[in-house]
Amino acid sequence: MSDELLKLRNEIDRLDEEILARLSERARCAQRVGEVKKGNAPFYRPEREAQVLRRLAELNPGPLPADAVKSVFREIMSVCLGLEHPQRVAYLGPAGTFSESASRKQFGSAPNFMAMATIEDVFRAVEAGNADYGVVPVENSTEGAVSITLDLLLASPVKVCGEVNLRIHQQLMSRADGIGAAKRIYSHAQSLAQCHEWLNRNLPHLPRIPVASNAEAARLAGEDPESCAIAGEAAAQLYGLNILAPNIEDDPNNTTRFLVIADHDAGASGRDRTSLVFSAPNRPGAIHTLLEPLAQHGVDMTKLQSRPAQSGLWEYVFYADIQGHQSDPAVAAALKALSERAAFLKVLGSYPVAAI
């Protein structure tokens, strides 16, 4: 080994010891935070985590990219929170789905993750107190809204305390080393649709077989080297498959937004969003009148979406996301005025804008 390499490795060893000592100090500090919070739950504070990640990304002197700094500190806070109090996080399973990746993106690797069979089961687990948090998909940039999540948000007492945006990258995977012997491709119907141009160009002859989830597709491909699956990287790792073609989605910006649900929402972080659902009286111009207070108080709306109400033919409920926290004076005033005009208004929760 050259003298130069030896010297540099000694320097890295010294720095690692320093980092470890500081990490242990931080962990002990988090344990004391946990003591202070006892009897004053929740332990998980998404607004504080967002502030920590944003601050460090701003302070970052390089050469590490900001995203790398965030994911290192994401994991540090995950294990610190685990020392304070272990968390249970329910998500739409099975293991290896994009919902699991979204849950880990938000919570790191420390919690006990619980794979649920349906989105409704995620809501029920949180409502019953069997899970502390739930992660559910709410919209996809190409497929649109996830209606069942919107309906459950309206009906359930849970609150929204966070959001996660996950880039959806589809991988072609198999037990085999190459595509030559492949006879079929399994995937969820949505993923097959998201890759259909790539498939038409590259593998037009292979039958595409829709199955219940991408993770199920990967499991099937793991049992049979003549089958491929289209799924996320997490599923390839879980089932020990080789990625034969990476990122084959037709739209490289394909993103799914997930919401974090709990029995409480989040405190203000300085960059927040508030989700609402309301209904408009059934008369001309009603929606315009309802939204006027937002403009009057300078509150920006980032999303507005309608769904037929369960109550009657041609009645609609509206789901809106607005910028700011419901404790911000302008947001509070706009919400008060909106509630006076709406037939019905439910604030689903305020939470930090996704920090990673």
Ligand SMILES: O=C(O)C(=O)C[C@]1(C(=O)O)C=C[C@@H](O)C=C1
């Ligand atoms: O500041 C807190 O409230 C903490 O519990 C500490 C900490 C952290 O490690 O920084 C851990 C968990 C919380 O979700 C937020 C932050």
